[in-house]
Amino acid sequence: MAREVHVIRLTAAWERSEQAGWVRLFGRPSGLGCDHLVYLVLDSPPGEPRLRLNDVQLGPPDRVEAERMAWDITTLLQPRNRLQLGSHADLGPPPAAGRGPLPSAFGEVHLEIIAGSDVNNA
DSSP states (O other): OOOOEEEEEOOSOEEEETTTEEEEEEEOOTTOOTTOEEEEEEESOSSSOEEEETTEEOOSOSEEETTEEEEEOGGGOOSEEEEEEEOSSOOOOOOTTSEEOOOGGGOEEEEEEEOGGGGGGO
16 A cells, blocks of 8 residues: 655745755644654755754654655654755855745755554555
8 A cells, every 4th residue: 555645845945044055944734643754855965965953953864765865853843943954065056035946956855744554654
């Protein structure tokens, strides 16, 4: 049985920070219960990304699949969240007007929410 995964893409509204790399603010996904897992997923990241969520450094990924890395961030989520993404790769130019898309060199960043009985199969 295929697991059901809800995806929230974090493609826009990134801000460039000289101290933190790229920063993205986002709210806690609604409707989460105790039977949900939330993963932060990077598709095709350049090298080994440095990630902080709400001032907590994320360690090695919990899942590595082909060109995907995923971290279980369920217990770190707050009503408002601050994700920092740094890398040894070039950070690229800042967006023209404050917030903008993450440079494509960083790949895609999204949340995966796994619900119910699928949690045990994650």
